[in-house]
Every structure is written in structure tokens, then in C-alpha cells.
Amino acid sequence: MYVLFVEGLKADSKKVSSHKRRELYWDAYGKMSSKCAAIDGAGHVLMTYKADGEGGGTVEIVDLTKRQRGLVGGGCEIMGRKIKPPEADATYKFWCMAWSERSAKEAWDDLMSDEPCVYVAAEGVFCATRHKRVLCKGFSSSPPKTTKDIEALIADLKPDNPLRSISFAGNNAPSLNPYNFFLAGSWVPAAVVAALPAYIGHVASTSSLELYSYFQTRKSLQLLREAEQLIAQMLVDVSKGLTPIISASSMKEAAAARKNSLMKKVYAHESKTKFIESARADEVDLHVISGNIDGTKFGEYGGIVFELFYRADLSVF
Numbered sequence: 001m002y003v004l005f006v007e008g009l010k011a012d013s014k015k016v017s018s019h020k021r022r023e024l025y026w027d028a029y030g031k032m033s034s035k036c037a038a039i040d041g042a043g044h045v046l047m048t049y050k051a052d053g054e055g056g057g058t059v060e061i062v063d064l065t066k067r068q069r070g071l072v073g074g075g076c077e078i079m080g081r082k083i084k085p086p087e088a089d090a091t092y093k094f095w096c097m098a099w100s101e102r103s104a105k106e107a108w109d110d111l112m113s114d115e116p117c118v119y120v121a122a123e124g125v126f127c128a129t130r131h132k133r134v135l136c137k138g139f140s141s142s143p144p145k146t147t148k149d150i151e152a153l154i155a156d157l158k159p160d161n162p163l164r165s166i167s168f169a170g171n172n173a174p175s176l177n178p179y180n181f182f183l184a185g186s187w188v189p190a191a192v193v194a195a196l197p198a199y200i201g202h203v204a205s206t207s208s209l210e211l212y213s214y215f216q217t218r219k220s221l222q223l224l225r226e227a228e229q230l231i232a233q234m235l236v237d238v239s240k241g242l243t244p245i246i247s248a249s250s251m252k253e254a255a256a257a258r259k260n261s262l263m264k265k266v267y268a269h270e271s272k273t274k275f276i277e278s279a280r281a282d283e284v285d286l287h288v289i290s291g292n293i294d295g296t297k298f299g300e301y302g303g304i305v306f307e308l309f310y311r312a313d314l315s316v317f
Contacts, residue, residue, distance in 0.1 A: 227267035269303030
């Protein structure tokens with residue numbers, strides 16, 4: 001059964017314009033097809049192809065866990081184009097989804113670990129990422145139409161009651177915070193939108209990609225506020241002649257703090273790619289701020305600020 005899906009994707013790859021990329025796709029789908037031929041019966045799997053940089057690559061098949069099978073089988077809605085073999089009719093129940101190149105890494109992170117947002121649509125309350133969502137609470141009649149009603153709804157949204165985890169790794173239901181809750185769609189009266197407090201956002205779109213992009217923007221703005229609070233604390237310490245427990249603007253000091261396990265928490269702009277990779281590898285408490293930071297205090301101080309576990313002169317490291 002799996003071979004039918006892969007052969008269909010292989011046929012589609014003929015549309016790739018670059019000969020080199022087309023050869024890589026054919027290598028990937030050829031190896032996937034061989035792996036699939038050895039699978040007995042139906043099941044739920046993740047299949048990855050990792051290019052080796054020399055025109056080839058390796059395929060790995062990972063069986064979904066019981067929890068993951070439950071999510072795919074109806075525990076949550078997987079968003080996107082569901083691919084079926086060309087000869088399948090309307091009653092055919094099996095499907096697959098495929099991502100390639102940069103979108104493959106994005107989809108993997110989304111399924112496994114990306115932070116969910118919580119939004120209210122006309123149908124009810126959802127927990128969602130780009131590629132998956134679950135209806136946590138439906139509305140028997142209509143969604144809340146006043147700020148008071150929305151705030152009453154918020155008071156009832158707790159982890160596991162009714163908010164649900166949709167992560168493929170772990171089972172931690174989200175809690176509401178200053179940036180992850182918003183209203184989605186055109187059902188919200190304009191007067192209500194105008195009166196919403198800052199911790200309740202609103203976006204007119206109902207596209208899963210646009211909803212998650214809006215969530216990421218809200219999150220980045222919140223992280224920017226937190227980063228600038230640290231900078232303000234650093235400036236107070238400097239004015240008092242203290243060795244700061246907060247440091248900003250120097251990548252050399254940031255590297256020294258990370259390498260010597262002194263870094264408690266760090267906010268870094270997405271442009272600091274090498275530092276971000278190293279901090280993630282060291283499991284530092286890292287917060288990545290995206291978007292334009294021109295004209296902000298965070299941007300003025302170089303797009304990085306971090307807190308130490310204790311006061312230390314980093315120039316001696």
C-alpha cells in the first residue's frame with residue numbers, strides 16, 4: 001500500500017525544473033519505495049530522507065507511537081493536502097502528507113515540538129500549530145459576542161480542561177499566557193475588536209498558516225518586551241556601579257557565558273544563527289526574537305541580551 005503513495009510522489013517530481021534536484025528526488029523516492037515494499041499490512045509511520053550532500057541520501061521509517069496514532073487517527077486535525085494514490089476513489093480512507101526541503105524541517109518541528117496557540121473561531125476554541133489543530137470546546141449556539149463574555153470564556157480555559165495537547169512528543173496541554181490567545185475570523189464585532197485588552201489578540205483570517213504567523217508575531221513582541229526589561233535592569237546596575245548580572249550587545253561575552261555555563265537565560269535575534277545553534281545544542285534557556293528590531297532598545301544593543309546565574313566579569317574568560 002505504501003508503495004502506491006511513494007510512486008505517485010515520484011511521478012510528481014518530474015515537474016521539478018532543476019535536473020540535479022530532480023535526480024535527488026528520484027533517489028529519495030526510489031529508496032522510500034524499496035523500504036515501503038518491506039512493510040507488511042497497514043500502519044502509521046513517519047518516513048524521512050536525509051540528503052548526504054553528494055547526490056544521495058538515507059531513508060528512515062519510524063513507527064508512530066500509540067499517542068501519535070491517536071492524534072493522526074482523529075485526535076486532532078492534520079492540516080494540509082492529504083495525498084492518495086491516483087486510482088483511489090472517494091471511499092479510500094488511507095492518505096499521506098509530504099514535505100520537502102526547507103518545509104520538511106518546519107513540518108517536523110511543527111508536529112513534534114512547536115508551541116501551540118489558542119484561538120476562538122466561530123465554531124469554538126482550538127489549540128493549533130501550522131499543521132495541526134484540535135477543537136477543545138465547541139459552541140452550542142454562537143461564539144461570545146462581548147468583551148465580558150470573552151473574558152468569562154478565558155477564565156474557563158485550563159490545561160486539560162478543556163485545552164488539549166497536540167504535540168507528537170510529550171503530552172503537555174497549553175496554558176494561556178500574554179501572547180498565545182486570540183480571536184480568529186470576521187465573526188467578532190468591530191466594537192469588540194476595538195475594546196480588546198492587549199492580552200487578547202484578533203486576526204480576521206482563518207487560514208492555519210496565517211493564524212500561526214500572527215501568533216508568532218505576538219510571541220516575538222512579548223519576547224521583545226521581556227528582553228528590553230532585562231536591558232533596563234542592566235542599565236540600573238551599571239548606574240549603581242555594580243557588576244551587572246545582565247549583559248547585552250557583545251557576542252564575545254555571550255559566547256564566553258555560554259561556553260562557561262554561566263548563561264541563565266538569553267534573548268537573541270533570529271539573525272544570530274550560529275549562536276542560536278550553539279545555545280540550542282547546549283540546552284540554554286533560549287528565546288529567539290524574529291522580525292524587524294530597528295528603532296528598538298533591543299536592536300540598539302545588538303540584538304542579544306542575557307542573564308547570568310550570578311554576577312561575573314566576563315572579560316576575564
